[in-house]
Amino acid sequence: MGGEVYLAEYGRAKTIHFDLVEVDGVDLRVDAADGGSDCIVMTDEAAEGTATNDFVDEGTGYSLVLTAAEMAGARITVYVIDSATKAWLDKTIQIETFGHLSSAHPFLSKYWTNGAVNDASASSTVWTFDGFTEATADHVIGSELTFTSGANAGQCRTVTDYTSTVITVSPAFLAAPADNDEFVLEARPTTSAGNVPGVDIAAILVDTAVIGALGAGLTDLGGMSTGMKAEVNAEVDTAFLSNLIIRTNTAQAGADATITLDTNASTTNDTYRFQIVGIISGTGAGQSRPIISYVGSTRVATIEPNWATNPSSDSVFVLIPDGRSGIVVNGITSSQLADTAIDEISDGVWDEAMVASTGAPAITGSMRAFMEWWATLSRNVVNQTATTTTVRNDADDGDISTSTVSDDGTTFVRGEFTT
Incomplete structure (x- = not known):
C-alpha cells in the first residue's frame, strides 16, 4: 500500500507517522x-x-x-516492507521538501533563506x-x-554585493557579527523586470502541475487528513514563523507612545528601530506599531502613532522586521534624517551665499544660477535705449x-538676453 505524501523542510531531521495494515x-x-x-x-532517485x-511502535x-x-x-521515498514472513502490507511514503534551493519547491526559499556567519574576523559590513x-x-x-542571533539580533540591512562565499x-550594522551568528534573507523585487529576484515563474508553474498530479491532498488543505494538516502546520510554524519573529516576551510596562520590553532585551540604542512591535495577548492585544526609537538602558521603545490601548505588564509582544534598512542620500542616513534634515537643508540651500551674476544663464543652467540672475535683474542698474536693454554689473562699471x-507702435519685442 502507499500514496501518503508529506511536505517537509529540506535538510532537517523529520519524524513521520504512519499506520500499517494486516x-x-x-x-x-x-x-x-x-x-x-x-x-x-x-533520496532523489539515488540508490x-x-x-x-x-520504525517505532507508537x-x-x-x-x-x-x-x-x-x-x-x-x-524522499520511504518503503516499509516486512522482510520476514509477511505480517503487514507493504507501504510507500512520499516526502517533498521546501525551504532550500535544491528542494522540490525552491521558490519558497527565495522569500526566506537561512544563513550563518562563518568568519572570525567579520566586519560590520562584510563577512563570509x-x-x-x-x-x-x-x-x-x-x-x-x-x-x-548575536549582538545584532533584530537589526536589518540591505545586501549590496554578493559572491558564493561573501x-x-x-x-x-551597529556591531561586527560574531562567528556563527545566524541571519535570514528576505528577497526584494530589484530586477529590471520587477520580478522577485530568483523566482523562476516557469518553474513555479511546473511545480504546480507536478503537485496537481500527486493528488488533491497537496493543493487543497481542506482535503487533507487531520494528521497531514498537523504536519503542514507544524512545518510552517517551524520553518517560517520562527524566522519572522525577532523577539517575543512579556512587556514590563507601557504608555501612550512607548512599550518597555523585557529586561533581557538589547541594551544597544536603536537596535529595534524600524521593527514592528505587535501585542499578541494581554492588555492591548491585536495592536501593532512601528518603532521609531529605542533606548537600550531602559528597554523603552517609542512607537508611532500612539496606542489605542496602552500595553501593560501582562502584554505579550513580538518584534518582526519591516524590511526597512538605512538609506543614505548625500551623506544623510535614515537614522540621522529625523534629527538633522532641517539643518542640512537650511545649510545646504537657504543659507548658501549667492555670488554676483556674470550674465544670463543658459536654459539648462542650475537653479542657483537662475536665482542669482533674477536677483541681478531686480537689483542692478539697467540701461535702456530705443534698441537695446543693457544689464550692468554690481559695481556699475561694465555690461x-x-x-x-523694438517697437513698431503696435508690438513691443524684447529679445533674449545674451549669456
Whole structure:
C-alpha cells in the first residue's frame, strides 16, 4: 500500500507517522516490529538504502525518524516492507521538501533563506557565510538581511554585493557579527523586470502541475487528513514563523507612545528601530506599531502613532522586521534624517551665499544660477535705449548682458538676453 505524501523542510531531521495494515487488508497491524532492515529510503532517485533508524511502535500507529542527511533531497521515498514472513502490507511514503534551493519547491526559499556567519574576523559590513548557496548574485543583491542571533539580533540591512562565499551590506550594522551568528534573507523585487529576484515563474508553474498530479491532498488543505494538516502546520510554524519573529516576551510596562520590553532585551540604542512591535495577548492585544526609537538602558521603545490601548505588564509582544534598512542620500542616513534634515537643508540651500551674476544663464543652467540672475535683474542698474536693454554689473562699471528691443507702435519685442 502507499500514496501518503508529506511536505517537509529540506535538510532537517523529520519524524513521520504512519499506520500499517494486516495482510488481509482489513484491520490495522498494531504490534509490528522493525526487523532492522524493514525501512528502505531513496533520496532523489539515488540508490536505495536501509534507513538509519528503525520504525517505532507508537500503539495504534508507528513513527520513523529520518535524519537530516536523509532529508537532503528534493524527493524522499520511504518503503516499509516486512522482510520476514509477511505480517503487514507493504507501504510507500512520499516526502517533498521546501525551504532550500535544491528542494522540490525552491521558490519558497527565495522569500526566506537561512544563513550563518562563518568568519572570525567579520566586519560590520562584510563577512563570509555558510548555510545556503546561490549561483546568481542578482538573486541575493537587494535582499534584506536580518540577524536572528548575536549582538545584532533584530537589526536589518540591505545586501549590496554578493559572491558564493561573501556577503556585503549597507549601511553598517551597529556591531561586527560574531562567528556563527545566524541571519535570514528576505528577497526584494530589484530586477529590471520587477520580478522577485530568483523566482523562476516557469518553474513555479511546473511545480504546480507536478503537485496537481500527486493528488488533491497537496493543493487543497481542506482535503487533507487531520494528521497531514498537523504536519503542514507544524512545518510552517517551524520553518517560517520562527524566522519572522525577532523577539517575543512579556512587556514590563507601557504608555501612550512607548512599550518597555523585557529586561533581557538589547541594551544597544536603536537596535529595534524600524521593527514592528505587535501585542499578541494581554492588555492591548491585536495592536501593532512601528518603532521609531529605542533606548537600550531602559528597554523603552517609542512607537508611532500612539496606542489605542496602552500595553501593560501582562502584554505579550513580538518584534518582526519591516524590511526597512538605512538609506543614505548625500551623506544623510535614515537614522540621522529625523534629527538633522532641517539643518542640512537650511545649510545646504537657504543659507548658501549667492555670488554676483556674470550674465544670463543658459536654459539648462542650475537653479542657483537662475536665482542669482533674477536677483541681478531686480537689483542692478539697467540701461535702456530705443534698441537695446543693457544689464550692468554690481559695481556699475561694465555690461554683463544685453537684449535687443523694438517697437513698431503696435508690438513691443524684447529679445533674449545674451549669456
